[in-house]
Each structure stands twice: as C-alpha cells, then as structure tokens.
Amino acid sequence: MKYQPIKIIENQQQKLLTPAFNMSSSARCFGTNFLGRLKSPICSSNAEQDDHQLPKFEHFGEAVAIPRGPYSDATLECVRVDMMQNENKSDHHCHLYEGKNNILIVRRAQEFQMTLQFNQPVNPSDNFQIEFYIGIDDNVLNGTKIIISFDGSQTGNWTGRMIQQQGDACVVGITPSADAIIGKYYTSVAVIGSNGISRTQKDSGTDFYLLFNAWASNDEVYMPNEEERQEYVMNENGFIYEEESGDGRQWFYGQFVEGILDACFQILDDSHMPLVNRGDAVKVCRIGSAMMNSQDDRGVLVGNWSDDYSLGTAPTFWLGSDQILLQYVNKGPVSFAQCWVYAGTFNTFLRCLGIPARVITNFNSAHDNTGNIVTDLVFNSVGNQLELNERLTRDSIWNYHCWNEAYLSRLDLPADQNFGGWQVVDSTPQETSDGYYRCGPCSVKAIKEGMLGYQFDAPFVFAEVNSDVYKYKLNSQTGKTELLSVDTTYVGMKILTKSIGETNEPMDITETYKYPEGSSKDEETMRNAERTYKTHLQYDDEQGVAMTLEIPQERVKIGQNFQMAVVFRNLSEDTRTIHGFLVGSTIYYTNIQRAQFKQLTFDVTLKPMETSRIQVVVLAQNYMPKLGCQSNLRFVVTAKSMENNQDMTAIQIVNLKGPELAFAMSGPAKVNQEIFVKVEFTNPFPFSLHDVRMAIQGPNFISYREKLYSEISTGASITWIESCVPTRSGNTMIYAVLDCSVLGNVQGNWAVSVQA
C-alpha cells in the first residue's frame, strides 16, 4: 500500500474565490451556489418575463414525453383580448398615469373587466381559462401564476365571473386577491381540448400593472376617507417644511409622469426582492427605504452634506422627484441628496405604487448614535468661561429632519395592539442601530406609547423625537464632567406635514407622536421606553438666574444686518453679577459648525428680581464670508453668575431667508395655446454671483428646462422668458430654482390655472 509523508494543504485559490462569493451576495443574489440548497434562485425580477415564452400548444402527458401531432383537436380559439383600458383605469383611479402605449393599470381587490373574442360561438361544452403570469416561476401556489376558470372551480385567491356571453364574445370580470403581488402581469387565454391545451401568445397589448389599493377595505393599505386618499395617493404636488413657522419648499412628486411607474418597479427589481414578497406592503416599504439611498445596494440617491456639489446637482437645486427617478433609470445612482430629497423621492415611490404616503418634518430632530435617548451637549470650562466642545458633542441635533409616513394596517404585528395606521419610513442614510441604511416601517402609535420592542427600528425613531438634551461642563483639569442642566422639551418640539387639499398650510401632528410634555401618559411612555435604555441621570433644577436668547420675529434675509438680545431674569433675592460669552457660527442644517464669525464677552449686574437685556448687533459683513451655500447661523451663549458660580447656557439658531424670484405670465393660460412665462432675479449682494444655475418646470405646462449664467454682478438683474403650451386644463404649479456655490435655496413656485 502506497502512502505519502505528512503534508499540510494550503488553499491557494481562496483569495480569488471569496471576492466572487461576496460580489454576488452583495448584489443580494441568494448565494452563488444553489446546487443542493435551492433548485434555482427565487425569481426576483419582474422584467425577466419579457424574454419568456409560453408554448402555443402543449400535448397532455408531455411529462412522460410521448410526442404527438402539433395541433389541438379543440376548434375554439381566442382571436382577440380587449383589456378595456379606459373604462378599467378610471374605475381604479389610475387614469392619471401618463404613457404613450395605453397599458392597463388597475388596483388589487377590485374587479376589472376584459372582453374575449373567439373564432366561433362559445358552447357550454367548451373548456377555456384565463391565465395571468408574473415573473418566470409560473407557480400557482405562490401567486406567480393565476388561473381563472368559469366552470365554478377556483385556484388561488383571485376570482373571475362571466358577466356577459353573446355568440363568439364574452365579457368577464376579474378580481385580484387583496394580497396579490404588485407588478407587471401578462395574460393568456387557454383552450383545453381532449389532446392538449392551446394558449394565446404573449402580447404587450394584454399586459397590465397591478397596484396596491387604498380604496379596497380588505387591502392592507386601505384608507377609509376619500379626501385623504386624494391627498396621500393622488396628489402630485407637495410641500416640505423647513421652518416651524411653516416656511419651506414646494416639491413636485410627479408619481403619474410617464416612466415613473416603470422606474419604481425597476427599483424593486434592482433590490432583488423576490416577487413572492411584493404583495406585502410592509416589505415593499422596507425595501424602498433601503433602495432610496445608494449605500449597501447602489440605490437611487447619493447623500452629500458638504458644501461641494461640483460632482453632481446640489440637493437644494431639485424641483421634484421625476427628474431624479428618470436619471436613476438611465444612469444609476443620482448625486446629490439631503433628507428632504430622500423623503420627496421616496414619497413618489410609495404613492406611485398605491401606498398612501406623506412627508413629515421633525424640528430639532435628535440623531442618536450612542444608543441611548440622551443627547449630550458638552461645554469646556476655561477659566470663567464655557465654550461648546465640538468634539465631544457627538450626538447631533438636526435643525429639522424629514421622513415619510406610509399608511399600513401592519398585519405583521399583534392585532390586539392596533399598530395600524401611519408608519414611519425613513430612507435618509443614518447610523441606524441595526447597522444598515434603511429605517422602518415603525408604527407612530408605538412611538407615542413608547413600545419599542416591535419591528422595525422603533428605538431609533423614538430617540429622534424624544431625546432629552443633557448639558455638561467638562473639567479640563481632571477630565471629569458635571451636569449643568437637562432640557426635555427641545427635541422634536414640533412635527409638521402638509394639510389636505390645494394649500401649503402645515398640519401639526406632534400629538400623534407624543403625549403632552409632563402629562402622566407622557411619563408612562418614557417608563416603557426606558426599559430599553439606560435610565436617566437624576438632576434637580434650581435656577437662580434665567437666561434666554431672543431673535428677530420675522425672518432675516441673507445679507441683512440684524439685532438680537440675551435676556437675563434674576429670580433670586440677591444681586447677581453675570459674566457672559457669546459665539456666533455658521452651521450646516445638521447643526454641525462650519465656521465661527463672532465672539463677544460681556458683564452685567442684576438687582434682585431684575430683568436685563444685552443687545447684540450681527453684521452681514461678518457672517456672509463664512456662509457658504448654507443659510443657518447658530448662537451659543454661556454665562456664569459670580456670586454662586451658577452656569447658564443657551443655544439659538437663526435661519436666513434667501432672495426671491419674480414671476409673470404674458396673459391667461389656455390649453394648447402658446404663452410666455418670465422669471426674474436680482442680485441683492455687494458681490457678483458666478456660474449661477437656474431651472424651471411646470407639470402639464412647461417641461423641465435649465440655464446657466456665468456671472450676475452686484445689483444686476436677469430675465428668463420661456414659451410654453399648457397640455391639461385645471390648476397646476410652476416651479423655479436658482443655485450657485455661495447661494443655495433660492426658489419660487406659483399656482397657475389653465382654462379649457
């Protein structure tokens, strides 16, 4: 017997091997090696079916492979199938979807009608059935193949009925099940003879799209109120708030624009989501929140929170979702986005597929990345002064953060908890506790009750609206910290969304997320939540002197000088001598400092119970050079009362208002009549603007156009005149935006009514 000496076997190819494994898996394909694991990958592409053909004629018993003649002995043949697009589309609230080829679009759990034209009168003895297919699995058990027969038998959950049969024509009614897979189906009519079965060939004219149905009471996205359905499913125009006052930006969702519906289904294909899961609105929302951002999965939008957008389009320059989704389809991930761009585009995706959705704005949104519901602000104490420690203040509080709400009944959660209704879904890439770039769906009610154990991502959302702000003084000598104060009201102080109807008025939905501060229910919520979190530090708040910051009532324009005040109220019986320190910086909307532009120290003496104001003048010449294309100023004031060493801190953000665009029309707008629109801008600044980019767009009025001005000097005006031909009567909206490296956020929008 031969044998060899001991020999350790090294695996040379491994280095080559593993990347291949990872590539495929990171593409979310289910592993490269199915042999012995799954017979084949689960079908995860709706588009795949386009190259898939059905045999025109199948012999019976072909499974045992005995070839016979090529023809059916049945003489009945279906010669024409009419999907009755126009009638069905308006019955199903799908008439607004634009598209050259008039493909049928319907919603599930609601009947649509078809007319079948045969080559001869249909006899009771004839045996035919309608078959619908999605993907290439052809499996009646998982809902990728549906068979509708009219002999009383039923396979699966779809139902059909014979409405009318006259000679060689039949009108039938088809009702897809309430949990049917959404996507593009194709249709075949099969006639069963005694020797085999013959089918009509695939024909794009008989394809149809199936969507979620907010009008059907047994669909998980059912929304009872018609006004709400019109707003949250049908409205193409939206408004996203950036100011608690209700100021913000118009956004064009454009879910009915030609190509957008196909883009949304392509996004599902790009996510490699198995078709069999696409009947589940919860899973579709979750996948959507992952796919809207490019991380992990080369999704739709690339985030950028810097000042440099030279490699793409500035987040402030987008007018709506349609340009973004169409660019994604043609060129892959789109640059650049910040939260309102993610939320606006995700909203289009959800409404387009039939899921009721809205964009909400949370003001002072905490960004919990240390896994508790405490946001720490740390101040260095240097001699007698405190200054914000930018390094240790790691949890950021965004001025505002936008996310989406989708309306779902949450069949995946215990029914007795009633977690149905609005659900938080957020596609802005953040440090989620779960480590991946997606968030939700998470029941708004669960957030309100502090029940954070239910999927998905409730703790992260809860922290965004409920964190307490802990202010610490860092002893730079020993490195120890000392709690200064706790602010339980600052974070999530207001949550807004657009009201229903043709208005930009905000609706305050704060109470859907939280009980009134300090109420017993609120304390109960915090108790529930703190099971999940380290309990809070104890802190008793006995202030001697109260310090607040007062900023101007109406918004300050970029380039304006303005005044603000630091106000002290001495609540004690003693005289207090205050030493104060104010720092002004420009910041990003994520509340991260960009640059300091002002430092000021001051002293004030307060008699018992006295109130005193320190006026502070802020000059444009100081903040303008540090502004970049941001429009936020942050003022941090710290003070100490020398008698009792009481430390005081206050933070206030001033959001500057950009210059405006002027708009005019050459006359009243009529359908199919040329008209001229004029957009004007004047440079109000003491310096020239360079490489100024402008865009204009108006649904059914003027298609997207863009223009670049190399320079607009001080005080100079530009006038842009465009010819348009309105294509639909009724009310629409014209959007315009202007952007350059030192000036973002200049936009305008104007409601226009078009006569028939």
Place this chain on the structure above:
Amino acid sequence: MKYQPIKIIENQQQKLLTPAFNMSSSARCFGTNFLGRLKSPICSSNAEQDDHQLPKFEHFGEAVAIPRGPYSDATLECVRVDMMQNENKSDHHCHLYEGKNNILIVRRAQEFQMTLQFNQPVNPSDNFQIEFYIGIDDNVLNGTKIIISFDGSQTGNWTGRMIQQQGDACVVGITPSADAIIGKYYTSVAVIGSNGISRTQKDSGTDFYLLFNAWASNDEVYMPNEEERQEYVMNENGFIYEEESGDGRQWFYGQFVEGILDACFQILDDSHMPLVNRGDAVKVCRIGSAMMNSQDDRGVLVGNWSDDYSLGTAPTFWLGSDQILLQYVNKGPVSFAQCWVYAGTFNTFLRCLGIPARVITNFNSAHDNTGNIVTDLVFNSVGNQLELNERLTRDSIWNYHCWNEAYLSRLDLPADQNFGGWQVVDSTPQETSDGYYRCGPCSVKAIKEGMLGYQFDAPFVFAEVNSDVYKYKLNSQTGKTELLSVDTTYVGMKILTKSIGETNEPMDITETYKYPEGSSKDEETMRNAERTYKTHLQYDDEQGVAMTLEIPQERVKIGQNFQMAVVFRNLSEDTRTIHGFLVGSTIYYTNIQRAQFKQLTFDVTLKPMETSRIQVVVLAQNYMPKLGCQSNLRFVVTAKSMENNQDMTAIQIVNLKGPELAFAMSGPAKVNQEIFVKVEFTNPFPFSLHDVRMAIQGPNFISYREKLYSEISTGASITWIESCVPTRSGNTMIYAVLDCSVLGNVQGNWAVSVQA
C-alpha cells in the same frame, strides 16, 4: 450684463463617484463624507488605540493655549502598576484563556484589584485618579473613557475603592459597570498638580480585556445556575446532533485556545460595529450572526452546499472552531461551511466573549422562502402515477438545521412580556425575510407563544419549527392544483441540544419551542401567528387506506444492502386495489435531490381492513455510484386506490452510517510525558479511495495535524501513529476525521484522562 445661452449640465464623474460611495458604505463605514454630518466617524475599531498616545504632561488651561514649563509641580509619581493577573483571572473565571503574555482578562459588574506603587508615601493631600480607555474617542459620556477617583466623587457607572494604603503602595478595587463596553482597555494613572496633570504612559502590561459576565446578577447575560454556566460558558467540547436518535458529530469549540479571544474582537472590528454599542449583548449577538458568514461583509465562513470542495476544506472535515477562526485572522474568509460549521464557530464566538450559548438541532427544519408558514410539496399526476415535482417544490425541508441559542435578558423588549432567557441566533446564510444574511436574536418564548411582532426575525424562525406540510396534486392538463393532504407534525418534530456535563447525551428541548401538537395552547399559538400570515387552506382528512414507509431500526452502513417496506392498512369496508410507485434518490442534507437510483412500480389488493407489506430491497451497487460524499437516501412512494381514486403519498429519509476509525494509545497518559496515539482505518468498499485526507487534534494533548493518502485500495488499512506530550491533567478529547471526494463524514472522537 453678460449671460450665456441655455446649456444642460451633464455629470460626467458620477459613474466614477458612486462606486467609491458604495465601497466605503458596504464596508459599513458610516458614509465617506462626514463634513457637515458628523464631526468624524464614530470610533468602530478597538485596535486603533494601539497607535494612540496620551500626553505625559498636560498644562491646565491648555485650551486657551498659553504654554508654560514642561513639568508638573506635583512630586507624587506612580512608578509601577500591578494588574494582579493571576488572582483576578481566577476570581473572574478567566484562568483558562491561553496566551503567552499573561494579559489580564476580567468580566464586567465584578470587582478586580490593582496595586499602585508610587515614588513616595501617599498623603491625604495628594490628588490622583485611575483612567481606563478603549478606542480613540476618550469620551467619559459614552463610556470610552473611565475615570476612577478616590475622593468620593464618581464619573460614569464604574466604581472604585481604596482597599489598602501602606506608605507608597495602594491596593484598589475596580468594578466595571454592568453595561460596560467589552473589549481591550488600556490603563493610565494620573496625578493632578496645581499647574497640570501627569499620566503614566501606555504599557501593554497594564492593558486588560473586559468580557460579559454570566455570574453577575445585574449583567444582561446573567445565568443563575452554576452547572449551566460551566456548560454554556466554560465547556470547550460540544456535540452537534444530526440524527433524531442522538447520533452526530463531536465539535471542539476551543474558546480558550490562544488567539481565539483576539480573533473574536477582530471580528467585531471587521464588522465596523461602533465601540459604544459593544456593551449591548443583543447587538453583539446580531452583528455576530451577520459576521459568521462571508456574505454582505466578508465575514468568517463561505457557505457551499455542493459536492465540490476542491477550492477549500469540506464542511465535514472540520474538527472544531479554532482552526477556522485562526485561518480567518490570517487569510480572511474560510472555505467551506454548512450549518453545523456556522453554528459551531458562532458558539465559540459567543462563549469566548462570555455570552452563555449552545448549539441546537431542529429536525425536519422548514426553510420558508415564500413568506408563509406552509411548506408545499407538489406531485405531478401522470396517468395513474404521482411523482414529486422537483421544480415546484420550492420550499425545502432540511433533514436537520443547526443554529445557536444565546442566553440574554432582552432589555430591548417590553419587560412585562418576559422574553428573557434563550434566544435564537442563526448565522447560516438563508433567505431571511429581511433580505440580509443574519438572523436573531429572537426569543424562544416568543416563538412558543406565536408572538412574531417582536424583533428580530421571529416569523422566519417560527416557520422553521412550525410549518405545515401541504401536499398537492398538480393537474398537468389545466395547471390547476388539488390538495392531497396536510401534515402538521412533520416539521420541527424534534429539537435537541447537548446535555450538561461530560456527556454526549441529547436533551430534548422541543417543548421550549412549541406546545404539544393539537393542545389548546398550541392552537392559540397558531392563531397568534396567523395574524402574521395568510390563513391556511381548509382541508378535511378522510383516508380510506393508510400508507406508511418502514425503514430499518438501526442505522444502515454506507455500502450495505438493506430492506425496507411499504405498509398499507385498508381502513375501509371494501376491497381496495392499489397501484403504487416508488422512487429512491440520493439527496443533500438540504433535502434537494442529487440523483435517482431506483424506480419501482407495484400493485397490491387489500381485503377490507387488511394490512399488507411490500418488501423493497435496496442494493449498494445501485445507490453507491450516485452517493457522492452525501450519506442521505430519500424514498418517495405514491399510490392510488383504483376503486375511489384515493391518492396516497409518503416520504422517508435513510441516513447512512459511515465507516469508523479505530483508536489506541501506547499507555496511560501523564502530563509532560511522551505517549503514542494510533488511528486506524480500513476501506470497506469494493473500490479504491483516492486522495484521502485525515486530521487529528486533541486539546492540551496533541496539536492539529493533517495527512494525505493518495490511495487506499479495497480492503486495505492505514495506520497513523503520532507522538504527543499532554500539557494539562484531567479529561480531554481526541478528535480525528477522514475525508475524500466519494466519502465524507468519517470521524471519531475518544475521551482521554491525563494523570498529573
């Protein structure tokens, strides 16, 4: 005023740009662009600190940057720090961790002691503190920097006390908080003078590892029972069941082997998990389940369910986790694994970090990939015969599937639900509903109660143990299906784990996952669960004839002929004429067919109430050529009673027993005395075995060795003699395994007791 004609701006660099964004994010780094979003990436590396230095002396008020002299005015100086490794390690049950440099290893929420040696007697006026650091954030607020002072003040949740102070030496006690970050810390003693603070320099001799503590009642991994802690944290040897009978494979966890602890912390670093989350056992378990497989994140093990392991090591060839983890540290992802390899390696990871863990085996584990709790078996009806439709039978039922349980109190779930205790964590890459390759932690109790709304991945786990098997007949003429029968008991029929102590006896834990079949509690559970799922089809089961398959009582050896029987019991009052059809195939353990080796049709007539057996002879010469390195045969029998067209189906799997290895020692084993071990193998097959690979290993007895035999001809024996020197007294285990392309799963293990 100049201006340019309209010009659309294309973004050329975008294609270049986005990959960069993806690379970084797929590496789980939190975005590439922190400017304006986060001041800096959150520290997610424990290793980073190695190049991090502390200033030896810091002047006070250096924040305002007024340089002064280089020296402290404090004369006190710490000249030596003794971490008292030996005393502390055994107090903290960490004495078994092997390693050349005797680094301190302790568990959190339990005191350890240090001795500080100063240059002079310590006076009450002296002001010093001990500082511990992990990572490079140095932030007292998020637990990455800890300050222990002895003036009564406390910063953070760690506590310290002065145990003894004599002259220039102090013995102090340090108690890390119960939620402290686990990982490698470094130590500095700081003396505070009036002009500044001076610190001892970093010294690997004063570093220490902090682990989870199953012995501490306030730690979330607390396990009350000492016997259980000895098994689930301390035991290095395990047994993984592959047969309901209790047969299976020995597995060496080796969590105390030199280098394994470092490997586990490197895995956390490779996952880019933020340090601040590493005090949370739930998150550590979840990240671990993602990192054990190479998908998504280039984790530890590459899965392979094929027959071709030529690019790596066959899953059946591993003896334990230590070789795998050490190879991962040196070469990256390791080829190849199947479920027991994932579970065994993950178990080492968990026990090594101090989390109580065990490997469990679920027999007939359903693999739900259509999002319901129904497993569909589809049979084609061809003429009078039924045959399994391999394509439509998409949900696979694995003969068995292994996963892990970790013992956690689940602070992240509502306390009133009592979801603490054993939690399912599974690192085998599967089609999880959530689309990523990880699973759990998921409360076993939640599975038993059918409460599937609680994180994480409960619906997927529930389906693995509770799916009903629906058998369908597919009408190949119309494509319609017909329900044949429902089996509610087949899936998850038994769940086993190793008993506590030095035994391989299985412990049946089925009842921890499910109430008795058919009990009222069981129905309640299914009702809870079905809120999450499409409701089941209705089916009433009235059998005329019962058909069962009988296989041999004791296991059949590979290469043996054997007999089995198809048994019919006629429960009706009429005579029945049965037409039957049997198919035998070799299958993978995932129950996917590899090749057919037997087809048999038979007819039998049964008098009223008669029972009849059809004997079936299975010949080795038929199945051996189709066996590959698998050892499973599957028999599918279908039959029809001609009188009433009743269809019957039965499926039975025969798991063949491999040949055995013989073992002998040259005498009784004594510590530090050379001894010879002999492993023998004889080829029982009528053909030669080629390129036979063998390995042997014995903890504290013989290090891992491997040998290759180019050929072992029919009937030939090989004898492998190795010299060993036992290094520790007590009981240990010798493992050996043999593997070649046509024969996997040949292994032996022998308990050995070593005298002092």
